[in-house]
Amino acid sequence: MTGGGPLLPEHVAALPLTKAVFQEAMRLYPPAPVITRQVEAPFSLGGVSLKEGMVLYVPIQAVHRHERLWERPDVFDPTRFLGEAARGRHRYAYLPFGAGPRICIGSAFATMEAVAILAVLLPALRLEPVSVRAPEPTLKITLRPKQPLRMTATARA
Ligand code: HEM
Numbered sequence: 761m762t763g764g765g766p767l768l769p770e771h772v773a774a775l776p777l778t779k780a781v782f783q784e785a786m787r788l789y790p791p792a793p794v795i796t797r798q799v800e801a802p803f804s805l806g807g808v809s810l811k812e813g814m815v816l817y818v819p820i821q822a823v824h825r826h827e828r829l830w831e832r833p834d835v836f837d838p839t840r841f842l843g844e845a846a847r848g849r850h851r852y853a854y855l856p857f858g859a860g861p862r863i864c865i866g867s868a869f870a871t872m873e874a875v876a877i878l879a880v881l882l883p884a885l886r887l888e889p890v891s892v893r894a895p896e897p898t899l900k901i902t903l904r905p906k907q908p909l910r911m912t913a914t915a916r917a
Contacts, residue, residue, distance in 0.1 A: 762879075772875050778882075780841035782874045786856040788836060789895075793821035793903045795858055820855045821903070829853040886914045 762771055799814045810816070825833040829850065830840070839845055857864035864870070881887075890910035898906040 767876055767880055769872075771879060772872055775875055775879055776842060777838060778878050779871065779875050780838035782871065782878065783841040783854075783856075784836055784838040787824045787830075787840070787854060788834075789897055789903055790820045790824060790856045791902045792856070792858070793897075793899060794819055795855075818855070820858075823853065823855060826853075884916060886916055887911045888914075 762768070795818045797816045797818065799810045799812055799816065802809065802811050804810070823829065827833050830853070852859055857867035857870075888911060890912060891907075895905040895909055896907065897903050
């Protein structure tokens with residue numbers, strides 16, 4: 761991948777599938793599964809009157825698995841984020857970094873970092889889950905696996 765040399769920014773840019781794998785993992789398991797907003801001035805949303813001071817929950821994880829927004833929503837399929845498949849999707853169907861004026865300022869950095877880490881680790885190590893059961897998520901400020909996510913790491917030849 762790097763020809764044995766150090767990982768450079770151009771390597772990261774040349775790994776669209778690795779990036780798609782990260783994006784798909786964040787769709788199924790968004791680290792921030794819920795964000796909140798407080799109503800500043802009364803308004804109506806979908807026929808519901810919202811009063812000043814009310815707290816609204818934006819259920820990011822539920823949006824990411826909504827069957828009207830995603831085909832086979834519970835299936836891990838990174839190709840959703842490649843080429844044509846990604847075009848035409850509603851802007852707010854995928855919100856791992858939030859949206860609007862307060863969108864995560866670190867989103868590009870976090871994505872680049874994740875791709876870089878995967879690009880260094882995966883060619884060197886084969887990672888296999890110890891358990892065959894899918895991880896059970898739990899909310900502890902951020903979304904985490906309820907039980908430790910044990911993996912076996914084997915050096916690749
Ligand atoms: C996978 C990694 C990350 C995820 C999933 C994530 C997610 C989010 C989300 C959902 C928000 C919006 C919160 C809201 O609207 O209430 C946010 C805001 C923010 N994030 Fe991240 N973040 C990540 C990494 C980072 C990194 C690496 C940095 C800094 C280098 C960062 C800095 C910030 C800051 C400063 C805000 C507040 C922005 C504002 O309110 O104007 N985040 N993040």
